[in-house]
Amino acid sequence: MGELSVERPIDLPNCKHMGFSGRPMNSLACKCLAFVFIALVFRALLFPTFPSFGGFQQNDLYLVDSSSSQSGSEFGVRKDRFLEVPQIVWGLNNQKISFARACLTARMLNRTLLMPSLSASLFYKEVELLQPISFDKIFKFERFNSLCKGFVQLGRFSDITNRGRVFELQKGSGRKWTVERDLNQLRQIKEDPADDFEVIRIVGKNPFLWHDHWPVKDYAKVFECLVLVDEIAEEAEKVVSKIREMGSTVKRESDTLRNNVNSKNSSSQPAPYVAVHMRIEKDWMIHCKKLEQRSNIHQICSSKEEIVERVGNIVGVGGPTIVYLAIADSLLEDSSILTGWKEGLLLFEKKKLGVWEIYKKHPYLIKSAIDYEVCLRADVFVGNSFSTFSNLIVLERTQKMIRMGVTRSCGMDVRWPSYAYNILGESGGPQRWMTEMSDSNLQAISYGTNNISC
Ligand SMILES: Nc1nc2c(ncn2[C@@H]2O[C@H](COP(=O)(O)OP(=O)(O)O)[C@@H](O)[C@H]2O)c(=O)[nH]1
Numbered sequence: 001m002g003e004l005s006v007e008r009p010i011d012l013p014n015c016k017h018m019g020f021s022g023r024p025m026n027s028l029a030c031k032c033l034a035f036v037f038i039a040l041v042f043r044a045l046l047f048p049t050f051p052s053f054g055g056f057q058q059n060d061l062y063l064v065d066s067s068s069s070q071s072g073s074e075f076g077v078r079k080d081r082f083l084e085v086p087q088i089v090w091g092l093n094n095q096k097i098s099f100a101r102a103c104l105t106a107r108m109l110n111r112t113l114l115m116p117s118l119s120a121s122l123f124y125k126e127v128e129l130l131q132p133i134s135f136d137k138i139f140k141f142e143r144f145n146s147l148c149k150g151f152v153q154l155g156r157f158s159d160i161t162n163r164g165r166v167f168e169l170q171k172g173s174g175r176k177w178t179v180e181r182d183l184n185q186l187r188q189i190k191e192d193p194a195d196d197f198e199v200i201r202i203v204g205k206n207p208f209l210w211h212d213h214w215p216v217k218d219y220a221k222v223f224e225c226l227v228l229v230d231e232i233a234e235e236a237e238k239v240v241s242k243i244r245e246m247g248s249t250v251k252r253e254s255d256t257l258r259n260n261v262n263s264k265n266s267s268s269q270p271a272p273y274v275a276v277h278m279r280i281e282k283d284w285m286i287h288c289k290k291l292e293q294r295s296n297i298h299q300i301c302s303s304k305e306e307i308v309e310r311v312g313n314i315v316g317v318g319g320p321t322i323v324y325l326a327i328a329d330s331l332l333e334d335s336s337i338l339t340g341w342k343e344g345l346l347l348f349e350k351k352k353l354g355v356w357e358i359y360k361k362h363p364y365l366i367k368s369a370i371d372y373e374v375c376l377r378a379d380v381f382v383g384n385s386f387s388t389f390s391n392l393i394v395l396e397r398t399q400k401m402i403r404m405g406v407t408r409s410c411g412m413d414v415r416w417p418s419y420a421y422n423i424l425g426e427s428g429g430p431q432r433w434m435t436e437m438s439d440s441n442l443q444a445i446s447y448g449t450n451n452i453s454c
């Protein structure tokens with residue numbers, strides 16, 4: 001992106017490039033276009049704000065840059081035009097969804113997304129406690145760009161040549177700001193001289209609250225490009241190894257007890273484990289009760305007892321089986337969380353597993369990212385279909401199955417099965433769960449659903 005540091009002078013559009021199929025246009029057409037272009041330059045210089053855009057504000061006068069005069073969507077992501085978005089906030093997976101939505105907005109505007117700030121802490125309201133953390137402290141920047149090449153791209157603030165040329169776009173809000181109006185606003189920007197600004201900065205609410213205009217598959221494409229930085233991936237690897245090690249020990253012991261001659265062979269296999277994302281924290285219980293009342297759905301909250309019972313009834317999970325509980329710090333103090341489970345299920349959380357030291361040195365976001373990885377790799381995953389944490393895990397596991405050739409199997413025999421404990425399935429167990437990859441938007445995943453396609 002070195003070439004971006006060179007200031008470009010104002011020049012007229014190259015007529016050769018403006019004809020269809022690359023054919024040069026005749027000189028009359030060329031003159032007309034040049035005239036229109038000059039008129040646009042004057043309009044931009046004389047009328048720096050564009051009332052037709054309602055929410056727009058201009059920070060500074062700007063010079064029209066010839067390089068962007070051919071910027072229709074057919075030309076893909078421009079590397080010299082950027083989109084800046086507000087700090088990404090809330091839970092890990094709210095943040096991932098927000099990030100993907102910002103990427104897809106940038107894609108729609110044929111712009112590179114300026115690498116946004118994530119938030120290391122889980123504070124919701126106290127803005128000063130949000131602890132901004134750079135995206136590349138969590139996910140690999142270059143890898144993201146190489147995996148997502150041609151689809152979406154990330155840029156750095158240092159790639160901007162002229163910081164004054166920022167166009168502020170105020171996202172609308174309130175009931176009157178419909179999905180259609182939001183979409184129209186985005187479409188309009190591409191038609192307007194605003195499109196020539198080097199940076200469009202969206203101000204207002206965090207991207208999780210923006211309207212959604214993209215299918216699940218587009219989000220999934222962005223998620224596929226998110227690869228954890230090595231330091232975090234290594235931490236997750238340590239936790240998974242510890243769980244499997246624990247599983248092998250248990251298996252060896254039980255084989256020895258049963259005097260199983262094959263014990264040596266069987267214990268050399270990586271021991272399988274079940275991961276349960278227990279979403280029963282106090283904030284969740286308050287939120288989900290409200291949600292149940294509002295939506296008139298009575299399958300959102302699950303008590304500890306309900307989860308314990310349903311996980312115990314998963315068909316095919318016979319003892320002794322390691323169950324890893326992916327739970328928030330606050331629950332680790334509650335020792336009763338490990339009791340009451342069906343015989344044969346061997347319960348572990350971070351402390352009992354002896355991995356608290358690994359987690360404890362990290363802020364919330366990284367703790368949650370490690371847990372996410374551990375759940376993703378579990379042989380069986382059980383979560384809540386109203387949690388974004390559970391939803392994104394199931395989405396990735398569904399993709400993993402699709403890549404293995406399983407398209408729509410909710411049967412028992414598939415690898416990587418996932419379940420929702422908040423919905424009753426067969427034999428008193430949790431319901432099998434796969435993501436509906438053909439959904440036209442991310443609504444079900446962002447806000448939860450009791451329709452989990454199995
Ligand atoms: N699994 C896990 N969850 C955590 C941890 N620390 C906090 N949490 C919880 O996990 C949630 C993660 O947020 P998010 O990804 O948005 O998922 P959601 O809130 O369940 O939709 C938070 O709301 C916390 O309650 C942790 O170390 N591991």
Ligand SMILES: [Mg+2]
Binds near residue numbers: 094
């Ligand atoms: Mg959340």
